[in-house]
Amino acid sequence: MSQQEWPLWEVFIRSKKGLNHKHVGSLRAPDAQLAVENARDVYTRRSEGISIWVVLSNDIVASDPSESPELFEPADDKVYRHPTFYDVPDGISHM
Amino acid sequence: MEKFNYLLRLGDDSLILGQRLAEWCGHGPILEEDIAMTNISLDLIGQAISVLNYAGDVECKGRDGDALAFLRLEKDYKNLLLVEQKNGDFGDTMMRQFLFDAYRKLLFERLQSSTDKQLAAIAEKSLKETRYHFKHSAEWVIRLGDGTDESHKRVQNSLNNLWRYTDELFYVDASDKVLTKQGILPDLSDLKSLWLQEVNTVLDLATLQIPTNNWQFEGGRKGVHSEHMGYLLSELQFMQRVYPNMEW
Secondary structure, eight states: HHHHHHHHEEEEEEESSSSSSEEEEEEEEEEEHHHHHHHHHSSSSSSOOOOEEEEEEGGOOOGGGGGHHHGGGGTTTGGGGGGOSOOTTTTTTOO | OHHHHHHHHHHHHHHHHHHHHHTTTTOOOOHHHHHHHHHHHHHHHHHHHHHHHHHHHTTTSOHHHHHHHHSOOOOGOOOOOOHHHHOOOOOHHHHHHHHHHHHHHHHHHHHHTTHHHHHHHHHHHHHHHHHHHHHHHHHHHHHTTTOOOOHHHHHHHHHHHHGGGGGGGOOOOHHHHHHHHSSOOOTTTTHHHHHHHHHHHHHHHHHOOOSSSOOOOOOOOOOOTTTTTHHHHHHHHHHHHHHHHOOO
């Protein structure tokens, strides 16, 4: 008998209306439909969510960790890209 | 008395199947399915708590849901023979679940319109859980039936073995007829044909055949159980029998 494992799926849960789906973990399932059902059982059993996305882990294209210096470090010394140099007038809330 | 009797039937189906599914805890074929089966088990135990507590209120003899769940003798349990059948392999468990869920879904849909408000409310809440149980078990029956030669052969065998317990799903006696007259039980006469339709749709997709041997068993509804029931109850009742009234 072959011991082929079920494919791995990444699970994204939307916790509330208006918020975006957030990666919560992964699981194994034979197909998309059962991946959603398994995600429901594994990741929403304590009312964590109102919507589920699953994506085959194989289909995710990731950045290469060895390229981190050229990808991310150049942004570290560019504080002027943050909108922190404006004076917020009195009376403006939620900023 | 009729209402008490009916509530025992309803509550015991949930309790005993919940206990059976709990036996899978830590033994599931894969982690995700282990969690799915114990989730369903907990849904069923939750239904048993509401129904048996209500049964205790209706009986008015000071017994609560716990007393009813843990301290009755075998002949006083009124669950279907189907739900007390052993777990067998994963296919056996999913087939048992599927045949039961299809029936329970239709039943709860009807019970929502019971004139008994409490029963209607329990049905409404349980229906949501049951719709998911049905979806899950039906998906598995389809995948196992329409899967490999091995899985097809084994789950066809599960269907052959469990089919003989399905007539009892639609067991009706004088006690039920009294409740129907009072409107506590809605008209359930077409439940079996609807169930067959529902079951056939899934079995077709699963390429499975209903066995032609139509010999049927019954007894659970009258408290006459199969040889498996005593073992199940000894495990279910162990704590309350050894440490009476213990709580944690």
